[in-house]
Structures are given as structure tokens and as C-alpha cells.
Amino acid sequence: MTMAARSVRWVMRQHWTFIAGLFSGTVVVLLLVAAPVISLHDPIAQDLSMRLQGPGGDHWLGNDQLGRDLWARLLYGGRFSVVVAALTLFLSVTIGTLIGAWCGRIGGAVDEFVMRVVDVLISFPEIIVALFLIAIIGPGFGTLVLALTLVGWTPFARLARGIALDISSRDYIAAAEVLGCTRTFILLRHVIPNALRPISAMTFLRFGHKLITVGALSYLGLGVQPPDSDWGAMLADARQFAVRQPLLVFAPGIAIMVTALSVTLMGQGLEIDADRSRRLRTGQS
């Protein structure tokens, strides 16, 4: 069986929420990637004669307060937030899983210390950390990624540690230790693969919140910096013109919601799958 056919069969076995989320999420990603091909206009080209125009002609969604094409801005605007959210999650998952699994395996004072750090950071709002970092090192792409990763790794560490503790009590780990496998080998060969399903579910479930937080900082003028723009910044610009051209407010808002919801649905599907496979493995009904 080819790789493609196998992936299709894997997808079809998943819960319907995963398939629905995968479909709309793929559409969003394709739109963002193909932005230069799909949009007929430059997202920053101003045309004051077209100010606040409604949909029509070759401006599919109309124009904003400076006469810029809304559809083009929507497509290009998604790129910043989605890339920041995805990159942050990738870093958080990698760091969190490694730290958590490692702490769960070694235990002791290091484990105790790291988990206390996690306790403190986990309840800490990401937006506040981002604001403090912006005050110290200034706004920008790097600041956002750093700020969101700084607290973002903690839930993954807690989850990975729990799984590592659970697995450590199994006979096959004792067997591997008796056979002389190193700690790193056991971690990479047994602990991490077992943690993959729940970790990936959590990754998808966290995406929406990251996306909204990035948008919030841009809305406050502390995220994306001009001339670049994103959905949050577009919402901030559109506020005064909401009554005259409601689409300026609705379009970016709906874009954020659809993107966040698709990824969340995928996460929920994966979580159901992770639960099912855990029950199968542990033999619970």
C-alpha cells in the first residue's frame, strides 16, 4: 500500500470532528499559502477613491478605510498570526515534551523543582508575559515567539511527565533496563512514542488560544508592526468604521474563528482517538 493510500485510510478511521477540522483547516492553509495567486490586488496598495466600498467588481470583499483590497489583506494578514502560533506551538511541544519526559524518568529534586516552576508558569496569562517582554526588548516577531514559548511549554511538560511516570512502572521498561538500555534510549524509544497521541491532541487544542493571543497583541498595536498587518491589527483599524462598513469587522473576526475552530476540532478528534487507543491498550472498557 502506498504512503498516500495509507494516510487516507488513517484519516478516514478518525472521528468526524477530526475530518471536518482537517478539511476546513486545509482550505485555510491553502488560501494563505496561495495568497499571491488568488488575490488580484496588492494588500498595501491604497486607492482613496475606493474608500469603504462594499463588495463588488474585482474587489471581492470591498475595500477598507484607505481603499485597500479587503480580500487581499485577509489572505496576507493570516500569514503572520498563523506562522507565529504554529512556530510557538512547535517549540513549546518539543521543549515541553523533552523536559517533562526527562523529569518523569529521573524524578528526585530536579523533577520537584521543575514541576514547581511549571505550577507557577502554567496559570500565568501568556498576554501578560508578552507585554512584559515587549516592555523590555520591544515588539516584533521574535518577542512574540519567545513570550508565548516561555509559558507555552508548561502544559506539555506536565502531560509528558505524567505519561512518563505511568510508563516507567511497566514491566517492559524494567526489562529494557535489565538489558542495559541507556536512559536516553528508553526515553526516545519507549516514552516519547507512547506520549505522541495525547501530546498531538493537546497541540491542536492549544492552537486556537495562541492564534487569538497573537491577534490580541496586534490589536493592541504591540504584535505585528506596520506595514505588515494581521487579523487582529485589521480589527483594530476597522473599529471606527464598523457602522459604515460592518464587513471590515466581520471578515477578520470570522477568519480568526474559522481557523481557530478547525484546528480545535482536529484536536478534539485526536483526543477521542488517544482515549480510545489508551483504553484498548490498558484493557478498560
Added chain:
Amino acid sequence: MLAWRANLPAGAMERFLLKRAIVLVVTLTLVSFLAFLVPWLGDADPARAIIRSRVADLALDSAAVEALRIRLGLDQPLLHQFFAWLGRVFQGDLGLSFTSRLPVADQILRAIGVSATLALSALFLALAIALPVGTLAAVHQGRRFDGIVTFIAQGFVSIPEYWLAPVLVLLFAVELGWLPSAGWSGFETLILPAAVLCLRPLAYFSQVMRASMIDVLHANYILAARSRGLGLAGALVRHGLRNGIQPVLTVFALWLAGLLGGSVVVEVIFAIPGMGRLIYSAVINNDMPMLQGSIICIVGLAIIINTAADVLYGVLNPTVTVSGDAR
């Protein structure tokens, strides 16, 4: 102390509480040291920053900077300065704000009160809806009602506040004229921000309540109560709710800690003079004493609330937490 109730080894509860207290003090000291370092982490020299915030003139008088540096003790060793500063913090002196020239501590105290009112209103609103909805979803587990509740919860989590807030203002303040669009002057100004802020915790609370009530429904004491002739509703209200609600209360504490500073966007949009807006304007104005003060308050409160929730949970469920901890 309470150990006899759970057949814990002698002194286990005391050790648990002592450990939490030590961790509390250590983390608070670390956090205040970090807060103290904030002005040094940026590129700006604190003495220069202070003078620049007072004088618009870009060419700084280096003699004035030097004089201020000596007056503020900035020429002393860093650790020496830290302890002097920490001493002042313990007396409630967080310095003067660069921009308003008023004591930071007073402003923070007022803002915390406002944020706490807002956060508690939103969270209690969320709790009032989430408890019955989560319980019903658990009773109907796997059926249509359950699916709809889960889907709506995910929808709520995906709505950005900075979109919902302007839309609600447009609808209820501009179009219908029922509620004020912004400000902080009584119950009416609380309704819209609390409604916007409650959606996300509502989604989480209802899902936690659902999961916890599913466990409760399968518990033996519910079976026992029902076999004594109690209806499902009666058994749940009299025996189930008390156990089912505990995980929700833990999440409640986490959210409270998070919302005390984390409702930045809602506070800015509705012009509410809370912690979130205070921190936001401190960032915009580079107001270092205000930032230091807010870090200490926000992080300190988060740590204290978390520790309190943890200890409370340990006292309520000694066998789970305390004996697991003493391992």
C-alpha cells in the same frame, strides 16, 4: 493535625504544608528579584530613563544623570540595591510612577480591586451556567445534547474577545442603546465586559464539570443511593454534586489568578481602570516602577492563589495529594 482522618503517617500533613510554604517563599523571592532586574534588562540606564521621562529634551545633562544615580543609590552593588529595594517593597513602597508621579502601590491596589470585581463577576456567571450544563451533558453522555454542548464550548473558545466586544457594543450600546459602551461606573457598565470575559471560562468549566460528573455517575455511592430508591436527580444533587464540583473549583482558582491581569484586551476596549489596562499603559509609556510593581503583584497573587488552592485540595483530599507528595 488533620492526618488522623486519612490514616496518614504522623506528620505527613505538616511536612506537606511546610514544603508548600518553603516553595512559596522561595518563588516569591525569585520573582521579586526578577522584577527588580527589569529596568536593567532593557537597553536603558534607569537614571537616564527617569530623567528622559521627565524632561522632553533629548540631550541629557550627564551631571544631572550622575547626581540622580548617586541619590537613588544606583552606584551601589546590585545585591545591595536589591535588598534596599526589597525592604521598601515590604513597607508597601513601590516607588513613584514615571508618568503620573503618584505612588505605584496606591494605583495598583485600586486597579486590583477593579480587576477582581470584573474577574469574579465573569467567573461566577460562567460557573452558574457551566454547573447545570456540564451535569446535563454528563447525564446525556454520547448523545446529541452532549455533542451540541461540546461543539458550542469549542466555538466559544474560538471567539476572540477583541471581536466579540466591539460587536456587542455595536449591538447593545450603539444600535439598541440599552447599555453603556464603556466606562466603570456601576452595575450597568459591568454587564458587557463580564459577558465577553465569561465565554472562555464557561467553555472550560462546563467541560471539566462534564468529565468530573461522568466519573461521579459511575461511582458506587451513586449506585447505592439509587438502590435506596433515590431518583437520579436526587442522588446527583444530594451526593454527586459535592464531589463533582471539586475539579471545577481548582480550575476556578487558576482562572481567577489568570484573569486578575490577563483581561488586558477587555479592559482596554471597555476603558476599565483595572490591572490589565494599567500594565498596558505602563508598557506603552515605558513606566518601569509601574511594571515592577505589577509584576510583583500579578505573579505574587497568582502564586498565592495557586498555593492556596493546592493546600485546600490537599486538606480536602489528604490521601491523594499529601501521601502522594510524601513519597
